[in-house]
Amino acid sequence: MTATLTPTEAAPSGPTEGRRDGALRGRLTFDRWGLLALPLLVFLLVVFIAPLAFLIASSVTDPTLGLDNYRKIFTESVYLRVLVNTFTVALTVTAVTLALAYPYAYLMTIATPRWRALLTLIILVPFWTSILVRSFALVLLLRDTGVLNSIAMSAGAIDEPVPLLRTMTGVVFGMVQIALPFAVLPMYATMRTIDRRLLDAAQGMGDRPSGAFWRVFVPLSMPGVAAGLILTFIQALGYYITPALLGGPKNTMIGELIVQQVSTVLQFGFAAALAVILLGTTFVLLAITSKFMNLERMLMGRS
Amino acid sequence: MSKKVLGGVAAASMVLSLAACGGGGAAAEDTLTVVMWGGGAQKAHVDSYVTPWAEETGVTIRQDSPTDYAKISAQVDSGKVSWGLVEVEPNYGKSACDDGKLEKLPQRVLDAAEKADIDPAQMNDCAIPILQYTFSIAYNTDTFGDAHPTTWAEFFDTEQFPGKRGFWKYVTGGAFEAALLADGVAPEDLYPLDLDRAFRKLETIKDDIVWYDTGDQQVQLVSSGEAPLIQAWNGRISQAAADGESVANEYGQNLVSYDQIVVPKGYANADLAFDWMVWFLENTQAQADDVVASGYGPASPQAVELVPADIRDDIAGSPAVDDKSASVIDYDYWAENYDEVTQRFNTWITE
Known part of the structure; x- marks a missing residue:
């Protein structure tokens, strides 16, 4: 790359x-x-x-001048655990989303116009539906007595319902579904502009089709991948409704804790400190990523 | 063109947000803003005992929802109070009153409360109760057709009654009280709560607990069989049962709770709000109407006998339910310990 x-x-x-x-x-x-x-x-x-x-x-x-709020985050295990969980979920969601979105976006670039319109519609329709509605719908789908488990049980595939709701699987399932358009659309936008004659040229000079794809197409599509990655990851960090509805207490993400501090125990300063830590950690991670991926260049599309 | 449009949108939203910052505060003459938890319950309450008063007095009612303690604080601290009557939980009512964030009740409200036989334990210097409910054992009647748990000890017995149990993910939601009763603590010795013991008891069924956040989730969990057994707000379950869902309340060892209504400090039409309180306390028929509409028990015991006989035994505050009750939630305890227990609960629940 x-x-x-x-x-x-x-x-x-x-x-x-x-x-x-x-x-x-x-x-x-x-x-x-x-x-x-x-x-x-x-x-x-x-x-x-x-x-x-x-x-x-x-x-x-708030409530007193000093770093007490920050000290509390690092001395009580729950906050670090939730922070680590937040980043674990966000990274998993990003990885799964990119893995699903890349082939889909590629398919959109090589499809005929009619198929492409259909593929775009499939991606956009959920995008136009409220996140709340979609998350509730997923509850009905994923719960122990829900559609997936009922079908699997009546088909005899499983005897006991497989817990999907209130697990990490449920959270990732729901968040990937919401994140997909944000990954597919920038990838497609970039892939569309790639001159496919370059692939022919690579093959003409003796490369195998798969080699041409990996050595020519994939590197040229990286700006779209980077944009998708950043949009998905940063969004995923702040998710609140989806983990609250689809996750269990062990899947609590930092957004939920922040809301709780603000609206139930009324500790604004502490909530602010949690938010600053989230923001700070995100910047650090992006800085590290950009070291490896040269994000600025990719996002500006100057490659 | 599109840039112009975007710029216009940005400018417009900025103006709007500035207007929102600058507005509020001084309530116009003869308007009263009522804030409750929202949804069907708020509609029932307002229809039953706010609108009739407004029509009598010519006051214009504005509504907002849901109650948000952070917003009350922000309004009181900035001196721009736009919320007039706010439905709150009693532990908040107590600590906010102690912190000077609420208006103190005038004598005429106190007199009216006494005349309505309001339980003094459900009042404080700033708050009157507005409704009662009780934490019942709600169960799915298909799952537990023959026998269902009738005590909290049985509720915690996953051998005899297998399946997930639902609790409210909220420290004042009755889970600790239920755990202690299940562990053999006598009702009169509940408070101050032995938290270590309560957490130990909850730990024994931790993997079988489903934590819910809302009343809608309660109904969903029990009626779908997802969690055939939950500690519920009785009104939600009776209404779901009336709608034909396979759910029912068991009132054995029920834990009575109530909501209060308060006036944030500095509300311009506070007098109007207190006028309403007096009317509400005196008007037991309106309270009984609300019982029918919302499924919640009335604030005044005098209203109970006005409730139609067929639903009377299914409401908090009725003799039938009160006789089986183990305790009333002690919100003075919770006002004192809410923050600390919340932090401990958050740590425990994510472990």
Whole structure:
């Protein structure tokens, strides 16, 4: 994957002076088009940056000034356990989602237009349905007396119902189902732009079809994979409804604990500290990932 | 074009969010905002004993739901109180009253409560009870057709009565009280709770427990047979039974609970809210109407005899249910210990 990226990294070797000048001018000049971004920036400032600052501040000031809230997270086993569980679930969900989404997105690129429309519809219809509704529907499907277990039992495949609801399996099942469009759509968007003649060229130069796929198509599709990965993973970290409905107490995710701190024991500062830890850990993980995957380049689609 | 639209949407939402921040606070003349837990119960309560009062007095009723203690705190702390009458749990009613977050009841409300024979244990300086319910043993009548558990000890006996058990995932939800009764603690010695002993008892059936969060889940769990045995809010089960589901309440050792109604500190129309309280306490017929509509027991014992005979023995506060009751949940204990037990419970339950 890195091999295909290096050429662009090495590219600016020729007339760099002029280009750097242009880039500099581009960075400093500000015409009226820039105003278009203003409403969104102000909006973000009001509804995101300011509350975030307030959140961070209250994590070290409420109820007392200092790091007590953070100390509590690291001294009581439940919070670390739930944090570890949150990341385990998010990573599992991301892995399963990507494994399911990649072949699906690939199929969409090679399908005929009519099939492609159908495949897109299949992905989009659940996307338009409320998460709450879908999670409740999954409860009916997964519970011990639910559709899956009833069918399996009446078919004689199992004697006792297999616990699916209130297990990790149930949570992953539900979350993957919700995350799929967020992985399939960016992957498809990237794969669609890949020039398939490159694969023919690779074969023309003697590579086997599978070799051409792995050495040409897969690396070129990586920006879409990276986008899907990040969208899925970050979303999965914050899931609240799905694990609450489909998981058991042992599958509690950090979002549930945060809500509990805010709405039942009214410890805003501590809830804020939990949120900051979640945010911080996410940044660290993304930083590590980007070391290996060069995320920025991939997301900007400059490969 | 689309950028313009997006910008417009962003700007519009910003204006809206700013308006939401700046608004609220001063309640308009003669309006009262009533906040309950939402759903069918709120509709039944408002229809039975808020709307009739509003029609008599010409007050405009606004509604919000569900009750959110964090929002009460935020409103009281910022001095912009938009919630007038709020249905709360009694442990919150007690600690919020002690913290000065609620309006104190005026004498006329206290007098009306005395006249309505309200149990003083269900009141505090800021709160009157609004309804009663009881934690019953709810069971699936198909699963347990011949014999069903009639005590908490039998509820905990997974050999005699196999299957999952449902408990409310909430420390004041009666699980600790049930565990201690099951372990042989006498009802009069329940409080202060022996938490170590309660956790030990719960531990013995931990793998068989399904924790629910809502009343709808209760009905779903029992009626589907998913958890044929749950500790339930009796009203939910009687209503499901009336709708034809295969569920029933067992009132042996039931644990009586109640909700209170309070006025957040600084609410502009607090006097109006207290006017309503007086009317509510005096109007036992409206309370009885609510029993029929919602399945909850009335605040005043005087209302019990106004309830139609066919459902009277199935409501909290009725002699039939009270006689079998083991205890009333002691919310003074819970006001004191809620936070600490919640943290301990959270740790235990995720282990």
